[in-house]
Amino acid sequence: MVDVYKNCPSFENEYYILRMVDKADKLDLLNVYSDEKAVSFFNSDNCGGDNFHYTTENRMAQAIEYWLWEYDRQGFVRWAIVSKATKEAIGTIELFHRDAEDYFTNCGLLRLDIRSDYEIASEIVKILKLIIEPAYVLFHCDKIATKAIALATERISALKALGFKQSEEKLIGHDGMEYDSYFVLK
Numbered sequence: 001m002v003d004v005y006k007n008c009p010s011f012e013n014e015y016y017i018l019r020m021v022d023k024a025d026k027l028d029l030l031n032v033y034s035d036e037k038a039v040s041f042f043n044s045d046n047c048g049g050d051n052f053h054y055t056t057e058n059r060m061a062q063a064i065e066y067w068l069w070e071y072d073r074q075g076f077v078r079w080a081i082v083s084k085a086t087k088e089a090i091g092t093i094e095l096f097h098r099d100a101e102d103y104f105t106n107c108g109l110l111r112l113d114i115r116s117d118y119e120i121a122s123e124i125v126k127i128l129k130l131i132i133e134p135a136y137v138l139f140h141c142d143k144i145a146t147k148a149i150a151l152a153t154e155r156i157s158a159l160k161a162l163g164f165k166q167s168e169e170k171l172i173g174h175d176g177m178e179y180d181s182y183f184v185l186k
Contacts, residue, residue: 004138005074011130015123018079018130020071021092023064025080028089030060037116041155043147045171045179052113067094077138081114081127090115093131097139103169104182108141112155124158132162132185143186145171150181159183 010019021029032038033054042052054060067078076096080089091114098107112128135144145167148155156166164183171179 004077005071008071008077008079009134009138010079011134012084013126013130015084015126016130017082017084018093018127019082021064021067021078021080021089023061023068025089026057026060026064029064029080029092030054030057032089032091032113032115033060033063035116038114038119041119041149041152042113043111045147046173046175046177067092079131083118090118091127093127095131095135095139097141098145100172102172103167104143104145104171106140106142107184108135108139108144110135110144110146112146119152119154121154121157121161124155125161128158128162143184145182145184147179147181148183156183159185 008020010017012018033052036053039051039053044051054063070076071078076094079093081091081093082088083090091112094111095108098109099105112124132144135141146159148159162185164185167182167184169182171182173179
């Protein structure tokens with residue numbers, strides 16, 4: 001069995017490549033994380049107040065270093081989403097196994113951060129199709145959950161097309177805070 005924290009796999013289709021994030025992605029990802037239209041769709045639940053709105057190269061570099069540190073300590077995996085058409089990173093996917101005292105236990109929690117010009121249902125489907133099936137094995141989970149707020153209509157459309165269902169359950173943060181707007185695929 002593949003240990004995602006010993007050997008992080010890459011995935012690709014004719015449109016995108018998912019590969020481990022790299023420090024060299026800094027400028028491309030700054031275009032993602034400084035995109036004010038995109039930031040409101042990012043999932044910052046349970047992230048200690050970080051809203052993922054980065055506007056300087058230095059702050060973006062710090063975020064990437066943190067993501068690599070989390071990978072080394074087996075906290076989560078952060079893949080860069082690289083467009084084959086433009087050869088640039090247009091976003092990231094974070095995934096980790098979550099065990100908790102709520103509905104979202106034995107769950108692969110997925111965070112999708114993409115530039116606003118890629119926040120299109122058809123593109124989101126192309127991206128997520130790369131990771132959904134392998135996520136169950138890589139993260140030893142029986143469901144995958146991701147957040148999509150009501151304003152994220154394209155994202156919600158993509159999730160529904162992939163079989164995700166909106167959950168009425170609340171995700172309970174490590175500080176006891178309740179988070180909603182999650183979609184689940186079993």
